[in-house]
Amino acid sequence: MTETVIVVIVGVAALVVGIIAGKFLFAKNVQGKVEEAERQAKKVVADAQTAAENLKKEKLLEAKEKFVQLKAEHDKEVLEKNKRVNDTESRIKQKEQSINQKIENLDKQAKDNEAIKENLNRQIEVVNLKRTELEKHQEEHIRRLEKIAGLTAEEAKAQLVESLRQEAQSRALALQQEIIDDAKQKANKEARKIIIQSIQRTAAEQAIENSxxxxxxxxxxxxxxxxxxxxxxxxxxxxxxxxxxxxxxxxxxxxxxxxxxxxxxxxxxxxxxxxxxxxxxxxxxxxxxxxxxxxxxxxxxxxxxxxxxxxxxxxxxxxxxxxxxxxxxxxxxxxxxxxxxxxxxxxxxxxxxxxxxxxxxxxxxxxxxxxxxxxxxxxxxxxxxxxxxxxxxxxxxxxxxxxxxxxxxxxxxxxxxxxxxxxxxxxxxxRPGARREIMQQYLQRIKDLENLALGYPGVEKAYAIQAGRELRVIVEADKVTDVDSDKLSFEIAQKIQTEMTYPGQIKVTVIREKRAVNVAR
Incomplete structure (x- = not known):
């Protein structure tokens, strides 16, 4: 029993000692953690102070740089404004100098003009005097001419104008006739050209209808x-x-x-x-x-x-x-x-x-x-x-x-x-072939046309071509000269016009050819 009690007491005592030791160890551990937290807090505060100091320094540097930049821009702007002001002042001074120079030139020119005007006035007076003298001499000369010619100035002027008018009229008539002849010649030539071109560029039907x-x-x-x-x-x-x-x-x-x-x-x-x-x-x-x-x-x-x-x-x-x-x-x-x-x-x-x-x-x-x-x-x-x-x-x-x-x-x-x-x-x-004509009459007209040309002396051959619209006459070169050819062409054309009946017109062409033939052996 006693041993049991003793064992219990010893166990209790050991338990109490263990509890006391555990509390002591816990208290010591807690104190260590508190100290560690205090150290970390101090470190965080120190780091924060350091960062704050650094940030403050950076902001101060940025502010200084901004100030320096703004100051440089302001100084540059001030310099540019001063430069523009100086340039403006220079231009104004130049304009003032130019205006002053022009004023001086105008004053000088005005003085020169006054001198020229005075000189012109003197010259005009001299000219007027000379003109008066000339008019007197002219009147005297006219009186002498009238006395010599037996005509007044008005009568002489009228005669001169009349002679000039007649001469101009005769020249104008000649020029007018020349222009009219030239216009007729060109008009006929152009008219023939236009008609020929129109006919050549037009394709026509040649068929003839019967009844x-x-x-x-x-x-x-x-x-x-x-x-x-x-x-x-x-x-x-x-x-x-x-x-x-x-x-x-x-x-x-x-x-x-x-x-x-x-x-x-x-x-x-x-x-x-x-x-x-x-x-x-x-x-x-x-x-x-x-x-x-x-x-x-x-x-x-x-x-x-x-x-x-x-x-x-x-x-x-x-x-x-x-x-x-x-x-x-x-x-x-x-x-x-x-x-x-x-x-x-x-x-x-x-x-x-x-x-x-x-x-x-x-x-x-x-x-x-x-x-x-x-x-x-x-x-x-x-x-x-x-x-x-x-x-x-x-x-x-x-x-x-x-x-x-x-x-x-x-x-x-x-x-x-x-x-x-x-x-x-x-x-x-x-045009040939456009309108119907009896074949016998047509052939007879062609034959009569050729026979008419063959009746003239010196005509060797005559051919009616282009459906009777052209007559080509070949003459003997020994009997008919070039001058005779022109005359023969005119006479044949006149005879055709007076003796024959035909539609349209007939062209008469006289051909004179001289051939010299030799044989080399």
């Missing part, structure tokens, strides 16, 4: 169907188309005869449809002719529109376009009217361009100049006047209207393009 159309058949049996019982079919065709059908012994052919190409074309197309269809009787004939006529009217409008487009003519009234298309089925002396009008339009455009005029307006007038030849109704007016009225009715340009009416001199020409239209119309109608 009949031959309708070919596959066999002669169809002729009976076309004639019909007791000729009723052929009478119906003729009544519906206005064309004469000639059925003769010509194999596999029927001749359609009419002066109107439009009617012949309607009859030809109608016959072609009737033959293809096979049903030929009066009712069918009237139906086919009516359809064909409507088709031709559409074709006429199409031809007119295509023509104005190809010629570059715009804004033409539809009725005038239709009339232009109708000209395709008309002819004048065998020359197709539309081809003739197109040719005239092209010639007019070229000629107007060469003369510096409006080529489009000239083309328009050239195309429309013969529209009076295809009227919808018969009238007593000539085709030129009728065409003029139609053009005026459908709002054409006054120059075009006047050119249409004046191209055969039936009204007065009021615009410059009118004579151009007239000349181009004559060129188109008179």
């Amino acid at each position: 009949i159309t031959v309708f070919n058949l596959e066999s002669d049996e169809i002729k009976g169907q076309i004639i019909g019982r007791e000729g009723r079919n052929i009478r119906a065709i003729e009544a519906a188309t206005g064309v004469d059908l000639i059925v003769d012994d010509t194999p596999e052919a029927i001749v359609l005869s009419s002066f109107d190409p439009l009617r012949r074309e309607i009859a030809r197309l109608s016959l072609q449809r009737l033959v293809s269809d096979g049903r030929i009787h009066p009712a069918r004939i009237e139906e086919i002719v009516d359809k064909t006529r409507k088709q031709i009217e559409e074709q006429v409008m199409e031809i007119g529109e295509r023509t104005v487009i190809e010629l570059g003519i715009h804004g033409l009234h539809k009725e005038l376009v239709r009339i232009v298309g109708k000209m395709r089925f008309r002819s004048s002396y065998g020359q197709n009217l539309l081809m003739h009008s197109r040719e005239v339009a092209n010639l007019c455009g070229i000629m107007a361009a060469e003369l510096g005029m409006n080529p489009k307006l000239a083309k328009r007038a050239g195309l429309l100049h013969d529209i009076g030849k295809v009227p919808d109704e018969e009238t007593e007016l000539s085709h030129a006047l009728l065409g003029m009225k139609l053009a005026e009715k459908y709002g054409e340009n006054p120059a075009v209207v006047n050119a249409i009416g004046a191209h055969h001199d039936e009204v007065e020409m009021q615009y410059v393009i009118a004579p151009i239209i007239q000349a181009c119309d004559a060129i188109s109608g008179a």
Whole structure:
């Protein structure tokens, strides 16, 4: 028991000693940590003070640098302002010096002007004195001349003026005549040049239309169907188309005869449809002719529109376009009217361009100049006047209207393009091959032309070329001189003009050639 107690007491004592020792060790450990924290705090404070000192020094340095920079900029600005002020002062001083110099020069010039003025006044006085003396001498001289000549000054002056006027008038007349002759020569030369260029640059149709159309058949049996019982079919065709059908012994052919190409074309197309269809009787004939006529009217409008487009003519009234298309089925002396009008339009455009005029307006007038030849109704007016009225009715340009009416001199020409239209119309109608002429008459005229030249002495050969538009005469060099050649050419031309009838003009060319031939052996 006692031992147990002792053990317990010893254990308790040991426990108390352990607790006391632990507290002592804990207290010592806590004191060490407090001291360590105090040291770290002191170190942090010292570091903060050091950093604050460094930051303070940096800010002071930055402030000093900024101050130095601002001071340098201020000093620089002050220097620049001072420099500008000095420059301004220098310029002002220079201007003052220049102004002072100019004032001095002006004062000097004014003094010089005064001296010059005084000198001029003295000279003027001297001149006036001399002029007075000269006038006295002149009057004295005139009195002496009048006494010697027996004429007053006014009379002598009048005679002198009259003689000068007469001399000037005679010289002016001579110069005027010279200018007129030169202008005529140049005008003729330029006119020929322009006409030749226009003709050369225009391609013309050479085909000539006849007054009949031959309708070919596959066999002669169809002729009976076309004639019909007791000729009723052929009478119906003729009544519906206005064309004469000639059925003769010509194999596999029927001749359609009419002066109107439009009617012949309607009859030809109608016959072609009737033959293809096979049903030929009066009712069918009237139906086919009516359809064909409507088709031709559409074709006429199409031809007119295509023509104005190809010629570059715009804004033409539809009725005038239709009339232009109708000209395709008309002819004048065998020359197709539309081809003739197109040719005239092209010639007019070229000629107007060469003369510096409006080529489009000239083309328009050239195309429309013969529209009076295809009227919808018969009238007593000539085709030129009728065409003029139609053009005026459908709002054409006054120059075009006047050119249409004046191209055969039936009204007065009021615009410059009118004579151009007239000349181009004559060129188109008179060119070789344009209009029909009986072959025998043509050959006889060519032969008469050559025989006329061969009748002159010294003429060796004569050739009519260019469809009778030029006669070339070859003479013998031994019998005809150069002077005689000129005379012969004139005489032949005069004789042709007085004895022969021909369209257009004929050029006579006399050729004289001297050949010397030897043979070297």
